[in-house]
Amino acid sequence: QQQVKQSPQSLIVQKGGISIINCAYENTAFDYFPWYQQFPGKGPALLIAIRPDVSEKKEGRFTISFNKSAKQFSLHIMDSQPGDSATYFCAASMLVKAAGNKLTFGGGTRVLVKP
Amino acid sequence: DVKVTQSSRYLVKRTGEKVFLECVQDMDHENMFWYRQDPGLGLRLIYFSYDVKMKEKGDIPEGYSVSREKKERFSLILESASTNQTSMYLCATTGYGNTIYFGEGSWLTVV
Numbered sequence: 001q002q003q004v005k006q007s008p009q010s011l012i013v014q015k016g017g018i019s020i021i022n023c024a025y026e027n028t029a030f031d032y033f034p035w036y037q038q039f040p041g042k043g044p045a046l047l048i049a050i051r052p053d054v055s056e057k058k059e060g061r062f063t064i065s066f067n068k069s070a071k072q073f074s075l076h077i078m079d080s081q082p083g084d085s086a087t088y089f090c091a092a093s094m095l096v097k098a099a100g101n102k103l104t105f106g107g108g109t110r111v112l113v114k115p
Numbered sequence: 116d117v118k119v120t121q122s123s124r125y126l127v128k129r130t131g132e133k134v135f136l137e138c139v140q141d142m143d144h145e146n147m148f149w150y151r152q153d154p155g156l157g158l159r160l161i162y163f164s165y166d167v168k169m170k171e172k173g174d175i176p177e178g179y180s181v182s183r184e185k186k187e188r189f190s191l192i193l194e195s196a197s198t199n200q201t202s203m204y205l206c207a208t209t210g211y212g213n214t215i216y217f218g219e220g221s222w223l224t225v226v
Contacts, residue, residue: 009155034214043119043205043217044158089157102148102173103215105157 003027004092006106014114019077021109023090026071030092034103035064035075038087047088048075080113087111117142119218121206127224134193136221138206147189148173148207148215149181158205164189196225 006023013019025033034049050057050064050073057064063076077084090106118141128134140147146165150158150173160173162181170181178200182190189208193200206218 004157006157041219043207043219045217046214049214091158102160102163103158104174105150105159107155107157 003104004090004106006090006109008109009107010110010112012112012114013080015080015082017080017113019075019080019084019111019113021075021088021090021111022072023074023092023106024070024072025092025104027092027094027104028071029094030104032093033064033066033073034091035062036089036091036105038089038108044089077111080111082113082115085111085113117144117208117216119206119208119216121204121218121221123221124219125222127226128193128196130197130225132196132225134196134223134225136191136193136204136206136223138189138191138218139187140189140206140208140216141187142208142210142216143186144208144210144216145186146209147183148209149179149189149191150205150207150217151175152203152205152220161191161204193223196223198225201225 004025035047036044037047038044048059061078066073088109091103093103120139122137148163149161164170164183180192204221207215209215
């Protein structure tokens with residue numbers, strides 16, 4: 001049973017376009033929602049994260065939108081660039097300080113930005 | 116910068132062999148994790164540890180064990196490797212902050 005469902009599995013976007021990746025979660029106890037970016041041959045790296053007390057967070061060209069009632073969140077990549085071509089993972093967790101941050105990941109989205 | 120080092124990047128092992136995957140972190144973090152990454156399934160947690168000699172099962176612990184004798188080192192052990200354990204394995208670490216830091220991954224092929 002996948003607690004975090006991510007779509008689409010892959011997408012192709014033209015340079016300058018908008019990439020949109022969606023995630024849905026089931027566990028209402030989740031209270032931390034990060035996105036990770038992974039380039040080929042590398043481990044995932046934190047891109048941007050949001051807590052459920054806000055509906056949107058923006059960092060540069062990357063924006064997370066969060067809908068608590070629908071249990072959904074999404075990543076928007078504005079003005080997509082070829083260097084953004086990577087696999088993106090959404091994740092969710094309960095922040096439990098004593099035991100660290102045990103993340104549940106979505107299935108991943110492979111993004112290809114065409115020049 | 117946090118450094119998480121997985122010493123073996125690419126391994127090919129035979130069915131039934133015992134396999135050790137080593138991970139070392141240099142930030143004195145309490146928590147360490149082993150994930151497995153497969154296409155379409157994302158990253159799935161195998162085991163984690165929040166202190167030396169402490170370990171807890173993740174979502175898919177079957178066929179794996181772990182060892183944490185020192186704070187900086189977390190090892191994943193496949194007692195008897197099988198072909199369905201062919202995958203990429205990612206080690207990760209975090210302190211009391213929110214961010215998890217990953218190593219670059221170990222690609223394991225079991226033939």
